[in-house]
Structure formats: structure tokens, C-alpha cells
Amino acid sequence: MFKERSALIVWVSDLKQAKNLERYGNIHYISKKMQYVVMYMNAAGLEDTTKAMQKLSFVKKIEPSMRGEIKTEYNSNVPDKTSFYSY
Incomplete structure (x- = not known):
């Protein structure tokens, strides 16, 4: 029923183009400061x-x-x- 999923951390140089990674899997998080994308995809x-x-x-x-x-x-x-300190 559920497929095996795996997570990837993709380091990118341009965050505007990072939205293009949606065609490869589900984007979970995009870090603007460190410029990486956490995404999930089928492990197969x-x-x-x-x-x-x-x-x-x-x-x-x-x-x-x-x-x-x-x-x-x-x-x-x-x-x-906690039992030692009870009254």
C-alpha cells in the first residue's frame, strides 16, 4: 500500500531554480540561508x-x-x- 520512501538533501546554487526539483519528488523544506532542499522520493x-x-x-x-x-x-x-525526594 505504502511505497518505500527515502529522503535526500540537495545542495543548490540558485533557489529560484530549486522549485524545478518538484518533478523528481516531494519537496519538504527549502533553506534560504544555507541553500539546500530536503525532498522525499520513491526508493525504487x-x-x-x-x-x-x-x-x-x-x-x-x-x-x-x-x-x-x-x-x-x-x-x-x-x-x-524522584522517589528519594518525596516527603
Whole structure:
């Protein structure tokens, strides 16, 4: 039902032309200060799409997002100290 998605960070030299990246995937965020675009696309055609985007004149560098590899479940081995301070 849901397709596998992956995120890319695309560093651009011109923000006006960065809107043209919408045909390759969904643009999630555009940073005006640092001039990069965060976009999501289907993981099935990721390599072909990145090669096509790399050929664009305003694209400097394309990096895969590491958000999927970051651990988001945390556990605490430290005991709860609030019971020591109760009256």
C-alpha cells in the first residue's frame, strides 16, 4: 500500500531554480540561508533520479538523509530519583 520512501538533501546554487526539483519528488523544506532542499522520493528509482538531478546546472551536491538510521527508541538504565525526594 505504502511505497518505500527515502529522503535526500540537495545542495543548490540558485533557489529560484530549486522549485524545478518538484518533478523528481516531494519537496519538504527549502533553506534560504544555507541553500539546500530536503525532498522525499520513491526508493525504487532513487539511483536513476539522483543521476538525472546531478546533471542539472544548479545542483552542487546530493546527500542521502541519515534520519532513517538514527535510533529513535530510547531506554533509561538510570533509576528514577524522584522517589528519594518525596516527603
